[in-house]
Amino acid sequence: MIIKDEGYVLKAQKYGEKSLIVTLFTLSNGKITGFVSDGLNKKNRGLFQPGNKLFFEASARLEENMRRLFRLELIEPNAIMMINDIKRLELMTSVLPMILKLLNENEETFTLYQIIGNFFHAENLKQMLTWYAFFEFHALEYLGLGLSLDCCAVTGQTEGLTYVSPRTGKAVCREVGEPYHDRLFAYPHFIVDKNHSPSYAEIFNVLRMTEFFLTENFFKFHNLRVPESRLTLWRFDETNNNPALEPQTETVVGF
Numbered sequence: 001m002i003i004k005d006e007g008y009v010l011k012a013q014k015y016g017e018k019s020l021i022v023t024l025f026t027l028s029n030g031k032i033t034g035f036v037s038d039g040l041n042k043k044n045r046g047l048f049q050p051g052n053k054l055f056f057e058a059s060a061r062l063e064e065n066m067r068r069l070f071r072l073e074l075i076e077p078n079a080i081m082m083i084n085d086i087k088r089l090e091l092m093t094s095v096l097p098m099i100l101k102l103l104n105e106n107e108e109t110f111t112l113y114q115i116i117g118n119f120f121h122a123e124n125l126k127q128m129l130t131w132y133a134f135f136e137f138h139a140l141e142y143l144g145l146g147l148s149l150d151c152c153a154v155t156g157q158t159e160g161l162t163y164v165s166p167r168t169g170k171a172v173c174r175e176v177g178e179p180y181h182d183r184l185f186a187y188p189h190f191i192v193d194k195n196h197s198p199s200y201a202e203i204f205n206v207l208r209m210t211e212f213f214l215t216e217n218f219f220k221f222h223n224l225r226v227p228e229s230r231l232t233l234w235r236f237d238e239t240n241n242n243p244a245l246e247p248q249t250e251t252v253v254g255f
Contacts, residue, residue: 005058021033090236094232137191148171172184
């Protein structure tokens, strides 16, 4: 069976003298890994830079076999387009290992693909961070770890939602959460409201929260390590405001 698709290069690993094993995040087939027999020849040398968007065809004799990738064409040279902005290039290479870890093989994820497309098309570092925060938030939903943010876990009210409990992933209103404010996450208003122009503080509050839930409920559950580049993402905060320490979940009770 032959498929035709497009996707972003997440990883390219040398195999033998001339070949590559390439992992792509694709539009219609999710994350796929394929074999490129002439991946290291002069013609293809710059094609498989991490972040580049490619058109490709792929085939495999059996569904469980690794695909062979061929007829590859460059759509967006994202690695080259960011070469003059070292911060944007560093951010791109910092989050690609996280995307690689969180996606399942051969599982279409159109929402996440759209978000990552916006990430690559972002004009500046702050926009890239904004879209990456959207990615991690929706990755929680994709992994079955979505947060419950519609109403307060204690009162049931839908107004005045201000915090998120690290213990349950549920929203908490201001009056209930205020006594524990230093142990709770900030409510992700810009994500819920689909506001694409948040402050740096809002972006990193969300990234602090998603890092916590992904670490506790995905990486530790599967006995995996969080990519080191993700753990140092705070260096891209251009306001130089370091985030607070993670909440002490064992002291938060009742919600």
